[in-house]
Amino acid sequence: MNKNSKGSALLSMMNDLKRNDEVAAMELGVTLKQLQSWIRGEDNIPDELLSKATEIWPVNRRDFEPITDDVPEGLLVVTAEESKLTERILHRKGTPYYAYRDTAMSRMAPFRPEWIAELVDTDNTDVxxxxxxxxxxxxxxxFTYFMGPVNFYFMRGSERCLAQMNTGDSMYISPYxxxxxxxxxxxxxxxxxxxxxxxxxxxxxxxxxxxxxxGEDTISKMLLPSVSSQGGIKSLLMSHMTDSCVTPKELSSRCGIPLEKIDGFLQCKNKFNFDELILIAHSLQIDVKDLLAYDAQDREVVEILRGNDCDKWGYNDYLFKQLASSKAMSKVRAFEVLVNPALTGGVIRTSLFQYGYVLGPNPVKISWTYNGTTFRKTLQPDDSFVMKPAIEHSFECTQLSKILLLRAPGKISGDALLELSSLPPGGISRAVQENKQWYQS
Ligand SMILES: [Fe+2]
Incomplete structure (x- = not known):
């Protein structure tokens, strides 16, 4: 983080806490001149100042420590050779079990992608x-992409299961x-x-x-009893009613839907149509999307997709193949992309962070434009990359090649992205890096 962004974080915090320069300087025990130089990024903010701020104000140390941008050109590449240097072998039950290698990762992106060689052989289907x-x-x-014959063992409920996987197969499993x-x-x-x-x-x-x-006790009391389908809508509605201190009778009088129907819904005896949900949402001053639950979701998800069963389609000169995904992580997408030398590389872009791994067998040239500069790089098989969102890029090759792509959102997605998109003119620039006091002196 540069000096100015740290100063901007301090100014933003002072705005939130309604402290102008004079008041903040007095409370922090520093001169006005010194505080202003830190805000302008002319000097590094000393550690003691941060300690003092977290001591006297309701702020956390991490509020001053925004993310380090380790992808200054928009794309970060880790070569196969660099990846090899990170290899470490971990043992299980005293036996070498996996060889792990880091592939491309960034402090900014949500991925923690590992290349893993399975070191234990099994020759049966005994779980x-x-x-x-x-x-x-x-x-x-x-998300896992398989290369070669691998046995994938997983729990489904209390049952041990085995799927025999081969090159091109993929799977998704939910946490724990x-x-x-x-x-x-x-x-x-x-x-x-x-x-x-x-x-x-x-x-x-x-x-x-x-x-x-x-803590766990508090978190447990916040949980929604159901997150799927009509049961999920009921859970969300009850949660919003509780947060707004609204009874079924009050809700009925606000939205005009008979109390018997609202009671019936809360007892799972009937459903609302979409127009009724809009009426209910608006009467609670929330958006209707805040009442929409997952249409189906299990607590434990294991999705397995065989390479031969994948959907394939053409998109901007490339052949895309859908890999394993889950409705539970609807913003995450995984593809195998075939780059055809006979076609010129069409431009693609995504609002998600993107991880790529060159499956080969041939090199691929990637071109991308970031902050007005166009970059080109040749990626060899087993090279990997991480790309920031919203970057126009394209792939080319002289002989047929394949790339694995995994796309996942950072923190600017969903409701946060909606809120950002609705800021007034000039708001985005201030949200990105605060540069003004909240009022004119
Ligand atoms: Fe794992």
Missing amino acids: DDERVCWNNGHFLHQ IPHTFTNRTVRDNQRGLILALTYSSDLGGDARAEMGAL
């Missing part, structure tokens, strides 16, 4: 095989599902590898820090 070492599941969501992988012994001695692309969701970062501060 209780002693050589199979199960993990406890983990907080991050996981125990799972593991082994190399499946086959006649031609081909080794199995996976690209385990884990990523954080809305619950990562600040949300996770808030959960830690609130």
